Amino acid sequence: MSTDIGRGVKELLEAHGKPEREVYLDGENSVKVYKKVVEEMLPYFNEKAYGNPSITHKVGWESYEAFRDAASYIADKIGSENPQNLIFTHSGTEANNLAIKGFALANRKKGNKIVISDVEHLSIVFPAESLEKEGFEVVKIPVDREGFIDLEALETSVDKDTLLVSIIWVNHEIGTIEPMKEIARIAKEKNPNVIIHTDAADAFGKIPINVKDVGIDMMTLSSQKIGGPKGVGALYVRQGIKLASLIQGQVSIERIWPGVENMPLIMGFYAASKITFENFDENIRYLKKLRDKLIDGILDNVPYTLLNGPRGEKRAPDNVNISFLYCEGEALTVEFSMNGVYVSSGSACTSRVLEPSHVLLAIGREYEEAHGSLLMKVTLEHTEEDIDYVISVIPKAVERIRRISSIKPK
Amino acid sequence: MSSRIPLPYGPKVIELFRNPKNLGRIENPDAYSLAGSPACGDMIAIYLKISRDEVIEKATFESYGCAANIAAASMLTELVKGKHLKDAWNLTWKEISDALGGLPAIKFHCGILAVGALRRAIREYYKDKLKPDWLPSDLTKAEKQALEEEKLLEKLAKEKQAYLKIKE
Numbered sequence: 001m002s003t004d005i006g007r008g009v010k011e012l013l014e015a016h017g018k019p020e021r022e023v024y025l026d027g028e029n030s031v032k033v034y035k036k037v038v039e040e041m042l043p044y045f046n047e048k049a050y051g052n053p054s055i056t057h058k059v060g061w062e063s064y065e066a067f068r069d070a071a072s073y074i075a076d077k078i079g080s081e082n083p084q085n086l087i088f089t090h091s092g093t094e095a096n097n098l099a100i101k102g103f104a105l106a107n108r109k110k111g112n113k114i115v116i117s118d119v120e121h122l123s124i125v126f127p128a129e130s131l132e133k134e135g136f137e138v139v140k141i142p143v144d145r146e147g148f149i150d151l152e153a154l155e156t157s158v159d160k161d162t163l164l165v166s167i168i169w170v171n172h173e174i175g176t177i178e179p180m181k182e183i184a185r186i187a188k189e190k191n192p193n194v195i196i197h198t199d200a201a202d203a204f205g206k207i208p209i210n211v212k213d214v215g216i217d218m219m220t221l222s223s224q225k226i227g228g229p230k231g232v233g234a235l236y237v238r239q240g241i242k243l244a245s246l247i248q249g250q251v252s253i254e255r256i257w258p259g260v261e262n263m264p265l266i267m268g269f270y271a272a273s274k275i276t277f278e279n280f281d282e283n284i285r286y287l288k289k290l291r292d293k294l295i296d297g298i299l300d301n302v303p304y305t306l307l308n309g310p311r312g313e314k315r316a317p318d319n320v321n322i323s324f325l326y327c328e329g330e331a332l333t334v335e336f337s338m339n340g341v342y343v344s345s346g347s348a349c350t351s352r353v354l355e356p357s358h359v360l361l362a363i364g365r366e367y368e369e370a371h372g373s374l375l376m377k378v379t380l381e382h383t384e385e386d387i388d389y390v391i392s393v394i395p396k397a398v399e400r401i402r403r404i405s406s407i408k409p410k
Numbered sequence: 411m412s413s414r415i416p417l418p419y420g421p422k423v424i425e426l427f428r429n430p431k432n433l434g435r436i437e438n439p440d441a442y443s444l445a446g447s448p449a450c451g452d453m454i455a456i457y458l459k460i461s462r463d464e465v466i467e468k469a470t471f472e473s474y475g476c477a478a479n480i481a482a483a484s485m486l487t488e489l490v491k492g493k494h495l496k497d498a499w500n501l502t503w504k505e506i507s508d509a510l511g512g513l514p515a516i517k518f519h520c521g522i523l524a525v526g527a528l529r530r531a532i533r534e535y536y537k538d539k540l541k542p543d544w545l546p547s548d549l550t551k552a553e554k555q556a557l558e559e560e561k562l563l564e565k566l567a568k569e570k571q572a573y574l575k576i577k578e
Contacts, residue, residue, distance in 0.1 A: 407474045
């Protein structure tokens, strides 16, 4: 742990001050949980179903019933009739780790090659790289300038020795919707035994999903990307797939991922799913409207900007990622923050690694373009007025940071 | 959880970020330097107006970097104003950090880069002049860091070229 944590934060917040209006757009790093979701979660802390669903008493059974309701609903929304195919984890990160390492370690005899892409979430990249150290071969498929994976390279890479193909369905940073059905088909044609995993943390609730139609064997879900609470995710695992347990301890419903089911969080995941799916088409239309309003509002009003990722139907309905040239992204996030607009950046300076976002570099962005990138996600709780406010604030904020910058437009 | 970790800044950093002192360029400066690299998102330009008796009359900056980078460069220009070049040379990144109320560990490099930029400007000033005794001939640590960041750009560019070739 860093010794910096907590140091002077109170003074920092005082110096920052409270902006008159606030719009939180940093759904990538942590979403603002929908109000209705929190209301639905509250009884599960201490009024009902607050027990351990694996224990044989009334509160345990109540919890098991609630758990089954949640799991059945979510399973149904991804086209799986069996709620037992969902393993609840404590995050999407854990689900990705379980999919990559849990699968590879349990199926080592069947093959040695793991195929991922250049634009995966770090919770795929790092487990894959750790397997590489243990002797597995990891191949990363390149992407084009919009982030779509190279299907020919995929076809060449998958062979008899390939154990697992894991491709992110909807990119978390640039919103690219990968052609998953095509990916699964190509991979299975080359090797019918290959297992297809997809990180669908940003796909669930944003595009229609049917694991059977698409040919998915394992799939990662996350609650917080749809307005649910953090601390809960799930891995869909088709029946018959063996996984190794990466952690050991308290027995839970699904032995592969121990730890008592956190009922309030699971019920929050369920509640957020209901909000998302009850008016799915209308919700998606609404998100797209806000997304395009924000993209156009920025590109039309701020010079020297680049949209990262595709436009239109092949872009996640909530994703906005724009590079502001001649600006460093961390400085922009602080400047926006003073104006009550909260976003994140692909700049190296906002993280503890020296390099900027590997996703932006993979689509061919220059270092300066990646450093000056901002990532924003719209949600169902944002209003058009919120977006108008953000658009009104951004040009001035960018202009000020450019005035400070030692790199000027030519 | 993702890799993005927020960094707590002192109020002084926020104050200088909001209202940077000595921002901008000096027309016909007596010394100028640019240190760091856009590849690291960490770059500082320093402009100096220097009197006949080698006192810094005016120091200004521009910065392509994070809030700490901007505040460190601005603080440096404040600290060296009115100082003899010899004393300015001896300014440390720690003094900048202290004046900012302490930079978080991961942002120490911003203070070091500011010092590196200043020292490079001072060397530039003496380029065609008689070098004073106090000016070391070898590069100091702070100057080396600036060089390293600049080399990184080349290294990354090479890596990228190699990567693009593989892709083809």
